[in-house]
Amino acid sequence: MTNRSLVLFTVALLCAPVALRAQDARLDARLDARTRDAVVALIDSARAEGIPSEPLVQKALEGASKHADGPRILTAVRLLAGELGDARAALGPSSTDAEVIAGASALHAGIAPAALSRMRASRTHGSLTVALAVLSDLIARGVPGDTATTVISALTGAGAPDAELLRFQQGVERDIAQGATPAAALGVRAKSAFPSAAPLRTP
Amino acid sequence: MHQHDDLDAMKRGDDVLERVVEELRRPLRVNTALFDARVMDEVLRTPSGLRERIASLMQPRTFRVSPLIALAAGLLFAVAVVGSVLYVLPSSPRAARTATRTTPGTAPGSPIVQFGFAAPHASSVALVGDFNNWDPKATPLRAASTGGVWSVEVPIQPGRHLYAFVVNGTVWRPDPAAPKATGEDFGEPNSALIVADQGMR
Numbered sequence: 001m002t003n004r005s006l007v008l009f010t011v012a013l014l015c016a017p018v019a020l021r022a023q024d025a026r027l028d029a030r031l032d033a034r035t036r037d038a039v040v041a042l043i044d045s046a047r048a049e050g051i052p053s054e055p056l057v058q059k060a061l062e063g064a065s066k067h068a069d070g071p072r073i074l075t076a077v078r079l080l081a082g083e084l085g086d087a088r089a090a091l092g093p094s095s096t097d098a099e100v101i102a103g104a105s106a107l108h109a110g111i112a113p114a115a116l117s118r119m120r121a122s123r124t125h126g127s128l129t130v131a132l133a134v135l136s137d138l139i140a141r142g143v144p145g146d147t148a149t150t151v152i153s154a155l156t157g158a159g160a161p162d163a164e165l166l167r168f169q170q171g172v173e174r175d176i177a178q179g180a181t182p183a184a185a186l187g188v189r190a191k192s193a194f195p196s197a198a199p200l201r202t203p
Numbered sequence: 204m205h206q207h208d209d210l211d212a213m214k215r216g217d218d219v220l221e222r223v224v225e226e227l228r229r230p231l232r233v234n235t236a237l238f239d240a241r242v243m244d245e246v247l248r249t250p251s252g253l254r255e256r257i258a259s260l261m262q263p264r265t266f267r268v269s270p271l272i273a274l275a276a277g278l279l280f281a282v283a284v285v286g287s288v289l290y291v292l293p294s295s296p297r298a299a300r301t302a303t304r305t306t307p308g309t310a311p312g313s314p315i316v317q318f319g320f321a322a323p324h325a326s327s328v329a330l331v332g333d334f335n336n337w338d339p340k341a342t343p344l345r346a347a348s349t350g351g352v353w354s355v356e357v358p359i360q361p362g363r364h365l366y367a368f369v370v371n372g373t374v375w376r377p378d379p380a381a382p383k384a385t386g387e388d389f390g391e392p393n394s395a396l397i398v399a400d401q402g403m404r
Contacts, residue, residue: 026336058333059388062365065337066375066389075390098362105363107386107397132399133363135380140395162399169397172381 030061035070042077049086052097055104083107090116091128102132109139115149122157130162131155134169141173142182151190158194168193276388313358314398318366318377320344323351325370332366333397334359339369361400 027036039060047053059080063073087103088095090113095103101114119128121134131152138148155165168189175185320328327343334357335341344353365384368376377383378394387393 027319051309055333058337062333062337063389065331065339067390068389072389079388102363105384129362130397133395136363136385137395137397140382140385166397166399 030064098129105136109136318356328353329369
């Protein structure tokens with residue numbers, strides 16, 4: 001071991017407990033001991049698998065703030081850990097934490113992991129975070145998942161920048177707010193984005 | 204006869220005195236360059252307290268210190284240097300820390316997101332989300348002077364975030380102007396927010 005490696009190793013050793021203490025302190029203050037221990041164990045195993053841990057901490061804290069009981073908090077954290085793991089697997093090892101978190105929200109909204117992989121394949125360069133977040137929000141607005149996935153995948157595949165994706169989402173939301181059904185709103189906006197494409201099949 | 208001799212002597216003395224006075228009255232001719240040089244030379248030769256002290260400080264000296272004292276002095280110096288650096292460095296990040304006291308989702312340089320909520324009869328409104336540990340005390344909104352509109356600006360890292368408002372410390376409300384997040388893990392609905400690198404939606 002060189003001197004430099006030794007120094008880095010020592011610094012890492014010194015910093016690791018500080019980071020863990022910081023995270024534990026948040027959970028300590030808001031969870032009962034039993035729930036905290038179970039959540040920390042879940043977080044540790046998630047971290048060992050390369051899954052971002054901060055969303056898990058936040059999920060536990062959200063449950064605590066909403067006065068949920070321990071088992072309910074554990075269930076929610078475990079579910080999210082699974083979704084984050086699935087999103088990581090679907091998006092590939094090179095995906096960023098932000099992409100994985102957005103992917104997990106898309107999975108939570110009902111998108112299939114295979115759809116995430118297709119979106120990844122459609123945009124090999126650049127982040128998928130905004131595209132996945134837009135997809136989740138369109139579904140939250142009532143747009144059918146399959147249709148939303150098809151349109152957003154087409155937009156990302158065509159190289160639409162994040163700003164355009166956000167404009168597209170705003171347009172759909174505006175149409176819905178003015179009385180259009182979510183599926184129809186998406187269809188109209190998609191037709192405007194891809195004039196030569198075949199009409200979308202909406203359920 | 205003696206009297207005559209005395210008168211002659213007095214007359215010679217007056218002549219000498221007159222010549223001396225005349226010599227003294229003659230203007231003195233001085234070579235100023237040579238004069239200045241001589242004066243400065245004399246000044247430099249004259250000992251001065253300050254000059255001596257400076258000169259003595261420039262002289263090399265030998266100190267005899269025990270190794271223990273030397274080590275202690277070295278440690279003290281190192282502590283002083285490190286302490287000074289730690290004291291000076293945070294001066295600019297301090298503002299950043301103020302902005303990031305809601306640690307997880309915020310950072311210096313993050314887009315500033317403005318949140319608004321209409322609650323004319325509320326006594327307090329707070330923002331909670333995955334960017335401030337869902338802590339109802341972390342980000343209170345300020346009420347406008349009229350109209351019952353509450354608002355706050357928060358730096359938030361790009362990405363998708365969940366949030367809600369807590370009214371009067373107990374009532375959770377989603378943002379009516381934003382899409383609701385799918386899935387209610389804990390019974391209270393959240394709103395979803397997308398923060399792009401360039402700004403927010």
